[in-house]
Amino acid sequence: MDVSDYTHNVSDSILRTVNNDHGRTVTVQDVSRQSGVSTATVSRVINQSPKVSPKTRIRVLKAIQDLGYMRNHSARALARQRTDTIGVVFPGIDSGFFSEVLKGINEHAVSRDYHLMVGFSQDSEDEHDRVTEYLQAGRVDALILMNLGMSDQFIRQAAQRELPIVLIDRPVKNARVASVMIDNRSGADAAMTHLLDLGYERIAILAGPDGTIDAEQRFEGCEAALKRAGHKLDKALIWPGNFFWESGYELMNNWLNAGKPLPDAMFALNDPMAMGVIESMHEHGLSVPNDMALIGFDDVQAARYVGLTTVRSPMREMGRVASEAAINLVTGGRTLVEQVLPTELIVRRSCGVEYKAK
């Protein structure tokens, strides 16, 4: 493998347009000189303006091709006062949920010729810094926030800027931000109903942290389903989880170590906790669904891996919708302020009914 190895064949490649070997970057000026038109016309061709005669257009395109011209993003952004970029603030901890959302955002954004700038944040200090930074630098045209930990107060303040903001999985508190949510209530209702339909009597609920929307709404869905079925809510069977794997693991460990009898079934209000429960049971020589049926919520990738029945949150779709909302806001279009996407019950092995792998 020598040097010639990566110099030949270039003319056959995707990068073939680049004949600009002599360092300097090619600008519209160069193109205009080469094609004998003004830079204004070159710009018109680049931006597909209709006010260019076909003849000129072709000449300019040829020059662009020949010189290997590529437009400079910064200059363009500066002149147009738009960056064609969406900023996405991503939580530092993620069970896969937000990664999926991000992919959805990307899919849509790319289709609209937008780019993505991401920032992670571990804690709320970081989050604020990052948001402020994006807001400040004029780097992005809109912001999508996936961070549940961010205070309402802060979001409202941030929204005072001219930048459109879209929230994922968090309700709108302000007319200037849009939000994309999932139908937690009916998802939870469906899951609980499913367990009831299968005939389980003692059903535990592994709840989420107080004060988060998801946790609350999902719990409400459970209540609704129980009530409709004429069941009472058994307080002793409500476990105080926090949406992390560890809490499922530890709560189940404690329960089993205390020698308490397992319930017939359990509804963990998210998948990571459900997986924690499973692991604890395995370590105690118990298995799902033999010793207890189990349902999760979200359908993260690993849920499929372990055959966990769960409620699918349309993560990709959330991303797509969020991106759409953001871009609509940027381009001046109207958008629904709050969109709630439907969930779907995915039946797998863990709830103890025969199922077909999809």
Next chain:
Amino acid sequence: MDVSDYTHNVSDSILRTVNNDHGRTVTVQDVSRQSGVSTATVSRVINQSPKVSPKTRIRVLKAIQDLGYMRNHSARALARQRTDTIGVVFPGIDSGFFSEVLKGINEHAVSRDYHLMVGFSQDSEDEHDRVTEYLQAGRVDALILMNLGMSDQFIRQAAQRELPIVLIDRPVKNARVASVMIDNRSGADAAMTHLLDLGYERIAILAGPDGTIDAEQRFEGCEAALKRAGHKLDKALIWPGNFFWESGYELMNNWLNAGKPLPDAMFALNDPMAMGVIESMHEHGLSVPNDMALIGFDDVQAARYVGLTTVRSPMREMGRVASEAAINLVTGGRTLVEQVLPTELIVRRSCGVEYKAK
């Protein structure tokens, strides 16, 4: 919740610097006017140039504060011919490995005041487009590629541009790109040795796809360990996986459905396949490690969830190192062309030995 709800208290917040209520964005011009110095001096203050007298600096900073000035990224990038941004091309499918790497990249990049621009790509067509796009627009100062599917040929061509390129988990073929790898060989060796030490005799290897570096190196590590222990490689116990969950699941399904006896232990050359194996076994009423010991590779998040013994790939660290390499290249510093990071055996439940939860 009324309008005043998000207008009061602003002065106490992180965003307090912004008193610029009258739409127009504040520029250096405004600051220079307000503080009675030239824009050059304002710029010097902003960029922490030492050649500004303390008195002036303070005056300018006050004006910046008062006006709520924030520098414009596009203008700055245009003038400096640098974007302080790193582009990251991310594979569309990801078991969590690359997400972790991305976090590592972010951690380091943020600490150096760099930003991240990400693009996903599903297939190699996309990948090429995205890379070319980043290369073209001058949006980024460097590129980190996590895509294994990209052809060497393309990478070499891309590297012809002035942009530094850093490859994740893929060897270097060209002096103009750096690469960050993991020590697959010794990781696999350690895992295999561990199984041998535990006394397992018939050890199956669930291999990776031909032609990928990881698969090859990991396999070589296995061979080395077996050889050292004086074992022969049993071809019948080498399963042709492809690194996806499905392949572990299906190969194990086939094996069990064919009624063949399980080996004593299995080394799946990555975690998702190991999880596929586990799931298939569960569906057949078998369990790990009771019916077969199992080790994976990578230590993705879910591995911990299911108690899978595995070889940890230092994903975060890879990201950090990659970011460092990229930034070094941008700022003209030298960097190691190829860095190989060590792996670590993480012993959990699945290999059938008593373990302590960490």
Next chain:
DNA sequence: CACCCGGATGTAATCGGTTACAATGCCGCC
């Protein structure tokens, strides 16, 4: 033939910074 009109193109200001170079002012020293 003069005039008007509209499509195509060019001119030049503008976006908001950075920075090479020039200018200024102040100091000490001969």
Next chain:
DNA sequence: GGCGGCATTGTAACCGATTACATCCGGGTG
């Protein structure tokens, strides 16, 4: 007092596009 030198500061030319406005040109009309 004059002068070199250093520390500050200012002037103005970029960076590479976009775009409002002006200009030009050819043709249809009265």
